[in-house]
Amino acid sequence: MTRLRFCAAGLLLVLLMNSPPTGALPQHQPVPGGVAVIELPATCGERPQVRFRDRPVMVVAENERWFAVVGIPLSMAPGPASLSIDDPDGPALPLTFVITEFSYPEQRLTISNKRQVDPTADDLKRIAGDRREINQAFRSWDEEPVDTAFHLPAIGPRSSAFGLKRFFNEQPRSPHSGVDIAAVDKSDVVAPAAGVVVATGDYFFNGNTVLIHHGQGLVTMYCHMSEISVQDGDRLSAGDLIGKIGQTGRVTGPHLHWGISLNQVRVNPELFLVEPIPAQ
Numbered sequence: 698m699t700r701l702r703f704c705a706a707g708l709l710l711v712l713l714m715n716s717p718p719t720g721a722l723p724q725h726q727p728v729p730g731g732v733a734v735i736e737l738p739a740t741c742g743e744r745p746q747v748r749f750r751d752r753p754v755m756v757v758a759e760n761e762r763w764f765a766v767v768g769i770p771l772s773m774a775p776g777p778a779s780l781s782i783d784d785p786d787g788p789a790l791p792l793t794f795v796i797t798e799f800s801y802p803e804q805r806l807t808i809s810n811k812r813q814v815d816p817t818a819d820d821l822k823r824i825a826g827d828r829r830e831i832n833q834a835f836r837s838w839d840e841e842p843v844d845t846a847f848h849l850p851a852i853g854p855r856s857s858a859f860g861l862k863r864f865f866n867e868q869p870r871s872p873h874s875g876v877d878i879a880a881v882d883k884s885d886v887v888a889p890a891a892g893v894v895v896a897t898g899d900y901f902f903n904g905n906t907v908l909i910h911h912g913q914g915l916v917t918m919y920c921h922m923s924e925i926s927v928q929d930g931d932r933l934s935a936g937d938l939i940g941k942i943g944q945t946g947r948v949t950g951p952h953l954h955w956g957i958s959l960n961q962v963r964v965n966p967e968l969f970l971v972e973p974i975p976a977q
């Protein structure tokens with residue numbers, strides 16, 4: 698018999714009432730590029746340790762129950778998938794969920810700076826360095842409670858949705874890994890929730906960029922800014938200024954590219970918003 702399955706529910710309730718409030722959960726949309734919100738079996742009150750594809754997964758308390766919040770890669774095929782829940786008394790317990798199908802539309806863009814479509818050898822070296830830095834930020838992890846109820850980081854209509862299959866100058870490229878908000882040039886970009894700045898930089902494709910870790914591997918990314926107002930290690934509250942809208946990096950005009958990474962997987966940021974991005 699495992700401790701995970703047979704702990705008293707009463708004890709769970711008492712312990713969780715002492716936990717800090719976590720806010721609303723993200724939307725459950727178990728598709729490639731989406732987020733699965735999965736209730737976990739009752740435990741003794743300690744936060745269960747969950748893994749997906751061998752990476753630690755965010756676990757939050759809501760209404761006195763535990764939920765795993767799992768980022769699903771865009772490249773993952775629909776069908777059954779499995780989480781593993783650590784059991785201190787035995788082997789990890791599997792928990793199966795189903796990834797459902799979703800079809801993302803195509804988008805064709807014309808980029809006038811040819812180097813941003815066909816980078817030179819020197820550019821490719823810089824791009825590889827950028828990627829290392831960004832991936833390191835995506836690997837951020839702690840065990841703190843997380844506020845997953847996000848407010849809009851910029852004011853403006855959505856100009857490109859997450860997941861679009863992209864063609865730059867008719868050449869196929871990676872799908873759109875975030876959502877674009879067409880805010881006014883030089884207007885404010887703010888933190889959508891509390892977090893810590895884990896990287897800032899001027900990257901080849903992303904331009905002036907800030908990455909914020911909100912806890913438990915939930916990392917947000919802000920690109921193409923005209924200026925950056927924060928530094929690595931800064932602790933932010935929701936609504937704190939992090940920079941200004943701009944058009945640095947690979948862009949067709951001023952906008953914010955906003956990305957979210959969860960368990961090192963890029964997912965649709967709109968699933969975390971408490972208010973929607975206005976349609977264009």
Ligand SMILES: [Zn+2]
Pocket residue numbers: 857873875876877953954955
């Ligand atoms: Zn974008």
